[in-house]
Amino acid sequence: MPPRAPPPFPSLDAFYLHHLRSCASLPQAAAVHGHIARAHPSPSLFLRNTLLAAYCRLGAGDTHQARRLLDEMPRRNAVSFNLLIDAYSRAGQTEESLETFLHAHRAAEVKADRFTYAAALAACSRAGRLKEGKVVHALAVLEGLAEGVFVSNSLVSMYARCGDMGEARRVFDVTEERDDVSWNSLVSGYLRVGAHEEMLRVFALMRRCAMGLNSFALGSVIKCCSGGDGSVRGIAEAVHGCVVKAGLDTDLFLASAMVDMYAKRGALSEAVALFKSVLDPNVVVFNAMIAGLCRDEAAVHKEVVREALSLYSELQSRGMEPTEFTFSSVIRACNLAGDIEFGKQIHGQVLKHCFQGDDFIGSALIDLYFNSACMEDGFRCFRSVPKQDVVTWTAMISGCVQNELFERALALFHELLGVGLKPDPFTISSVMNACASLAVxxxxxxxxxxxxxxxxxxxxxxxxxxxxxxxxxxxxxxxxxxxxxxxxxxxxxxxxxxxxxxxxxxxxxxxxxxxxxxxxxxxxxxxxxxxxxxxxxxxxxxxxxxxxxxxxxxxxxxxxxxxxxxxxxxxxxxxxxxxxxxxxxxxxxxxxxxxxxxxxxxxxxxxxxxxxxxxxxxxxxxxxxxxxxxxxxxxxxxxxxxxxxxxxxxxxxxxxxGVKKEPGLSWIELRSGIHSFVAGDKSHPECNAIYTKLAEMLSKIDKLTTTDTSCIEWVETTGREQNWMNCHSEKLAVALGIIHLPQSAPIRVMKNLRVCRDCHSTMKLISKSECREIILRDVIRFHHFRDGSCSCGDYW
Known part of the structure; x- marks a missing residue:
């Protein structure tokens, strides 16, 4: 029996095509590629493009092998370049994507098609590269491809994502052929830049042009109505009517969007009614309702928050898997309800579902523990978050400020800078509040x-x-x-x-x-x-x-x-x-x-x-x-x-x-840092200099009282326990300030209790004898001492 002849090449192509399409990882695609190189002497362009598509699809952002394959291909067409342009774009390599587009445009053997231009425009959209997008637009006009609906839609989307809605609208208006994507791109573009009124006008025009409503366009309009802009007030119900009229009220995406819309606008009763009307809600709808019930912490009552926690229990009883958004919303509900025990149970669920690495969940847990004064639990939670971003750091800093751990808040801020993170406005605001409380x-x-x-x-x-x-x-x-x-x-x-x-x-x-x-x-x-x-x-x-x-x-x-x-x-x-x-x-x-x-x-x-x-x-x-x-x-x-x-x-x-008096504490900020004192404090490194300076100042006051009858108040108030009062914490802090601060600088001292009459009188006389301005903050108010008098006018 003669030997069987080898199969023709087309059958070999089909064999390798089947294996390439079933590849689930880059090593598998590379293995098939190696087999093709050894056993297939002349693979077709279609097979080569399929191999290129596998590299682009499975590369996870690594486009090196795809680029090398394209360069080695003896023959290429527009599909070859389109695949690599799109791969570079999705990997965030905009420069390489546009260079490949220009290479395809200049190649003699390749004729760039509408998909080539759409891929290049998508790269410009993702990177916000308006200038390069205009260049691609000009080339599309020269090639006669700009009028087609496919490229024109890409142009509208590119201009909208780059924030140039004027040019996006011009392209839309001159296009003769439009489809759902055209209208959706324009509507979502106006929503993105916050032009809500213009977006609603386009939506109305879309209805007049008899365009069918779809969930994408309606979702954009619903999101617009959720924004709380006064210019679109009263439209929410009309949009809801459009959804029902279009027969899309069973669409779970729109249902969740409308629940969120009503909740954001403060119409909780309408949101609850809509939620209950959904026959088979999914986890997204539940998430929208739970988040909606806890949205306005100044307005919600504990009963409303309890309803949110009840919804979480119902979600679990239906066998649904909670998402990261579910947990962050439920933890917020526990926080508002002050239910730390339920919150700890939710924390256990978070660990069970392996969501402990989520930034928003981590921040919500930190807020929960800090608001419940469970400081150590909050710190442990913070340290357990694998990726500590600026959100979690800010939650920690604000939690420390809220619990009056001001020094720890400042230490955390310096630690944040040390790990190379950039603070946001909320971080700086929290740190400033710590500085305000410490008066540094x-x-x-x-x-x-x-x-x-x-x-x-x-x-x-x-x-x-x-x-x-x-x-x-x-x-x-x-x-x-x-x-x-x-x-x-x-x-x-x-x-x-x-x-x-x-x-x-x-x-x-x-x-x-x-x-x-x-x-x-x-x-x-x-x-x-x-x-x-x-x-x-x-x-x-x-x-x-x-x-x-x-x-x-x-x-x-x-x-x-x-x-x-x-x-x-x-x-x-x-x-x-x-x-x-x-x-x-x-x-x-x-x-x-x-x-x-x-x-x-x-x-x-x-x-x-x-x-x-x-x-x-x-x-x-x-x-x-x-x-x-x-x-x-x-x-x-x-x-x-x-x-x-x-x-x-x-x-x-x-x-x-067993009642103990809170000890008086005073502190002053100098270049060397913050120095604090209690009454009779001898622990400061400059203790001897401080007491020497204080004795010198009191001696000056004694001489002043013998020549100035306005100082009789000080003589009256220093009769009892004088030796102890001379060591009060604010006097020690003022003495240190006079030693170190220049004559022109005011001396700012802070105290945790109310200033006593003796110290108040003494500060007035020190300001006169030393010719210094002293600013003393006690637990009630500020006292500005200048030239022997106080800003309070002794009415304190």
Whole structure:
């Protein structure tokens, strides 16, 4: 029997084509390629193109082998070049993609077709290369291919993705033939650049031209209505009607988009009704509803959040697999509900589904733990995220600020810079809040410089953080300057500048800013009025304060909080109207809040009303037995009145009840860093120099009091426990500042408690004897000491 003749080459082509199409990895394609090179002497162009397509498809961004194969091909056509142009484009190698396009355009044996131009235009679209896209457009016009619907659609898409909607619209208008893709490209382009009104006009024109509605176009319009733009308000229901009319109300993609649209517009009842009308919702629809229920944290109630958690349970009971978006939304719901235990269970589910590496889930978990004061759990969660991007770092920094771990927040920021990440505006804003709380103005100024260099200073939120930082650091002039430099002011900006003036005792200026705010048509909120009432309280403007309190309730419909009521009690109490202050407390809904009674007790001490003070203190001890502030105020009141035996009883009562006074702490920022002190502190490296300087300053004051009768207050207040008071923490901090800071620099000292009368009097005299400006921030307000007087006018 004669030997069987070898099969013809076409059959060999079919054999290798079958194997190439079944390849699932690059090594498999390379193995088939090697077999072809050994066993197939003359593969067809079609087989070579199929091999090239396999390399492009399986290369995962590695286009080296595909390029080498194209260069080795003895004969090539437009398909060969089209495959490589598209592969380079998808790999993000725009330059190589366009070079290959030009090579195809110039090759004598190749005639570039519409797919060649579409692939080149797609490369320009992905990279946002408008200039190169216009060159490709010009070549398409020269080749007579620009009028075809396939290339014209690619042109519209390219111009739209590059942000040139004027040129995209011109190409669309001159094109004689249009299909669904043409309209969808234009609609999505207007949506991308935020031209919502124009997008809706194009959608209306699409309907007039009798173009059939599809889920892509309707999805773009729904997304436009979800944006909250006032210009498209009221259109959501009409779009919903179009969806129903087109018979697409069962489309799950559109259903999820409409649920999201209603939720974003605050129409939760409509979103829930729509969700319940979906016969067989998938996980995307569930995700949209869960996220929608938790969208507006200022408006949602715990019952609504509980419904979101219930939906998650229903999703699981239906056998659906939750996605990353599901978990991030459910964790947010746990955060809003304050349900840390359920949140820990969800964390376990995250680990079970191997989503612990997701950035958004990691950030949500950090927020959950930090908001629940589970600090170590939050840090462990942060360290377990494999890819720590700027979002997770910012969540950590803001969580530390929220939990008053300000030094740790600054340390994390420096660590972030150390790993080479670039902070975003939210990161810088959080760090500035830490600087504001620590009152480290030098570090805050560095943050502002960083924000300016990064181009973040144009954001209103960044300007607001700067105002807050400078005001809390004692530099109200810099806060004003930053406010004036801002292009636009929102309610936070106005509230910050009003509160800064209130804290610095500039009551009239604070009220002036409030009037300017009202004139600028910015509606004040609760924080704004808190600043106004604080200003009136610190400035002794009783009638104005009571009037603004009524305006807040009657004209703006704002419900007073316990902080507003405390301000009114302080306003009346400082002015000596103690009976009115007590009546106000008893008539308010906050009569069981210890903080309002604490304010009244402080006023009783100022005005030496010991009888009323004793009754108020009894009330505070009844409401809050462990409150050290009440005992300390009562003790000082007895000492002021010379009732030493009663003062001793209060101390004994504190010991008996285990009540401990918070230690006074003062700190000052110098070039060498932050230096903190407690009373009688001997731990500072420059301890000897500090006490020597302090003794020198007090000696100067002694001489000053013998020649200046205005200093009689200091003589009166230094009679008791003088040796101990001379070692108070703020005096030590001021002494260190005078040693190191130049004469022209103000000395900024921060204290965690209220400054005592002795230190207040001493600071006034030090400012006069040393010819220095001293800025002291206590827990209540700022005191600016200049030439023997204080900005508070001794009304504090």
């Amino acid at each position: 103005v030098r570090t805050g100024e560095q943050m502002q410089c960083f924000a300016t260099k990064s181009g973040f200073d144009r954001f209103t939120a960044m300007g607001n953080s700067c105002i807050h930082m400078y005001a809390r650091s004692g530099n109200v002039e810099a806060a004003i300057q930053r406010f004036q430099e801002m292009e636009s002011h929102d309610v936070v900006s106005w509230s910050a500048i009003i509160s800064s003036h209130a804290q610095h005792g500039c009551a009239r200026q604070a009220l002036q800013f409030f009037n300017e705010m009202v004139g600028a048509k910015v509606v004040p909120n609760e924080i704004t009025f808190l600043g106004v009432l604080t200003a009136c309280s610190h400035g002794g403007l009783v009638d104005e304060g009571l009037r603004y309190y009524e305006i807040m309730k009657m004209e703006y419909g704002l419900c007073p909080t316990v902080k507003h009521c405390t301000c009114v009690v302080d306003l009346l109490g400082r002015a000596g109207r103690l009976a009115d202050a007590e009546a106000f407390i008893r008539d308010s809904i906050f009569h069981d809040e210890p903080v309002v009674w604490q304010s009244l007790l402080g006023s009783c001490r100022i005005h030496r009303d010991m009888e009323r003070g004793q009754l108020v203190a009894d009330r505070i001890m009844e409401l809050q037995p462990a409150s050290s502030g009440c005992y300390v105020n009562l003790y000082n009141m007895y000492l002021d009145a010379g009732e030493l035996s009663l003062g001793s009883k209060i101390r004994d009562l504190m010991k008996e009840r």
